[in-house]
Amino acid sequence: GQQLNQSPQSMFIQEGEDVSMNCTSSSIFNTWLWYKQDPGEGPVLLIALYKAGELTSNGRLTAQFGITRKDSFLNISASIPSDVGIYFCAGRDSGGSNYKLTFGKGTLLTVNP
Amino acid sequence: KAGVTQTPRYLIKTRGQQVTLSCSPISGHRSVSWYQQTPGQGLQFLFEYFSETQRNKGNFPGRFSGRQFSNSRSEMNVSTLELGDSALYLCASSSRTSGSNEQFFGPGTRLTVL
Numbered sequence: 001g002q003q004l005n006q007s008p009q010s011m012f013i014q015e016g017e018d019v020s021m022n023c024t025s026s027s028i029f030n031t032w033l034w035y036k037q038d039p040g041e042g043p044v045l046l047i048a049l050y051k052a053g054e055l056t057s058n059g060r061l062t063a064q065f066g067i068t069r070k071d072s073f074l075n076i077s078a079s080i081p082s083d084v085g086i087y088f089c090a091g092r093d094s095g096g097s098n099y100k101l102t103f104g105k106g107t108l109l110t111v112n113p
Numbered sequence: 114k115a116g117v118t119q120t121p122r123y124l125i126k127t128r129g130q131q132v133t134l135s136c137s138p139i140s141g142h143r144s145v146s147w148y149q150q151t152p153g154q155g156l157q158f159l160f161e162y163f164s165e166t167q168r169n170k171g172n173f174p175g176r177f178s179g180r181q182f183s184n185s186r187s188e189m190n191v192s193t194l195e196l197g198d199s200a201l202y203l204c205a206s207s208s209r210t211s212g213s214n215e216q217f218f219g220p221g222t223r224l225t226v227l
Contacts, residue, residue: 033214035218040223041220042119042219042220045215045216045218088156090216101158102158103148
């Protein structure tokens with residue numbers, strides 16, 4: 001089956017620092033989604049990407065759909081304490097009408113005030 | 114618009130029992146997907162329902178089943194519970210329109226099997 005490798009697994013940073021995380025897949029995706037999950041809650045959609053090379057921002061967050069369609073990255077600028085949480089990438093492959101999303105294992109972000 | 118709602122939020126069962134979880138999608142969304150989340154395996158896809166029909170299925174045993182009603186609400190059932198079924202069960206709704214693959218998650222149901 002499809003594999004999504006998300007890295008790093010965890011990050012511990014100081015408030016104000018920039019953060020970067022990425023995902024790579026074993027197959028071509030036509031959609032990349034980035035989610036954030038707080039403890040005890042469901043994932044919240046941050047950014048959706050639909051075209052290779054697409055660069056999209058949502059406030060301090062910026063994500064890009066890789067040119068090869070096998071990778072994506074998420075940047076968070078000027079981190080603040082409320083950025084703490086688990087960030088997941090998810091992708092949908094290019095085949096048929098399959099609406100199943102494949103998820104990365106997540107990046108645990110800790111921000112030290 | 115109200116978000117995705119799931120009930121109950123917490124559930125404790127014993128091995129061998131069965132359980133039914135409920136999910137109400139965002140108004141107007143007709144697709145509901147179910148996921149199991151565990152620390153070891155992460156988020157794993159169970160199945161997707163659209164227009165009362167199962168459209169996609171993940172690699173879970175037949176003890177996991179679901180259904181969708183005409184108002185798009187969905188239920189997931191797990192029979193003969195095992196300890197390893199303890200997890201956060203998430204449902205996500207989508208409009209499933211052309212060009213939109215965005216799924217919006219509910220808060221989840223935390224199932225503990227003793």
